Amino acid sequence: MTPSSAIRKIFQGVADRHQMFRMFDRHAQRRNRFDVDASTLYAGEWFEITEREHDYMFEILPPLWIRGSMFAMREFLTGSITSVFFALRIDGAIRHFHGYCDLSDGRSVEEMRLAIIEREARPARAMTREERLEHIWSATADAYRGYSDESALQDLPGDRLVTLFSAAGLARTKLLHDLTDTEIAAKLPIHLRHLPDAAAAA
Structure with missing residues (x-):
């Protein structure tokens, strides 16, 4: 079963550059890749990256927008889905994340930010x-x-x-x-x- 558009963590640990680029299009093998809107496959996916990868992505292209500690990529993956990068303070440390947000939904970026903070602020490591x-x-x-x-x-x-x-x-x-x-x-x-x-x- 393919994933829904619910906000979800898709990788445990901190992704390096190779892992990050693989996960940018982890549904590349899907059927009818170029004929079917894949927005629901990607929207809501997020994972942690290093500060180095966060800064690397910031420097690739001028961002679509910058809002405080977040920025969005100018190039859209599919439909209204694009990469949003976060630098978030969690338990006193700045950590960096990538998420796919649907910019047609004005709440999606803030909901993603809050979901990441809630998930990563848990006192005990656990996985569903x-x-x-x-x-x-x-x-x-x-x-x-x-x-x-x-x-x-x-x-x-x-x-x-x-x-x-x-x-x-x-x-x-x-x-x-x-x-x-x-x-x-x-x-x-x-x-x-x-x-x-x-x-x-x-």
Whole structure:
């Protein structure tokens, strides 16, 4: 199942430049990429970046606008969706984030800012099941993830698929949202496998 336009964290940790650029278009393999409006795929996605990457993006092109500690990219990804970069003080430290906001909605940028602060100000590190799945999708190489099509009768076209490997090295694909807790743990890096569950995440 493809993600909704709800505000959601899609990567755990701080993305480096390579990871950042991969996540800018993490739905590049979608069906009918250039024929279907993908606004709902991207709107609401956010992740943390370094100060260096934040400043690098600021210097690429003149921003569309600057509002305090936020700026928006002049080039739109799709429809009215564009990158907004944030420098936010959380627990006394300045941290940097990228989010996709729908600028046709005048509330989207402020809602994104508040959601990031709320999510990252939690006293204990925790991940929801959805955050675990989104991290797996973001971190999986293109060769091992994809989308179902009309030939997969048991799946809906556009459902996200990931490749799993057995102990014997045999590969099979499975719907991302159908992964078991054991399969999720196996796909996550070691430092994320045993974080506590969170009841909700923005």
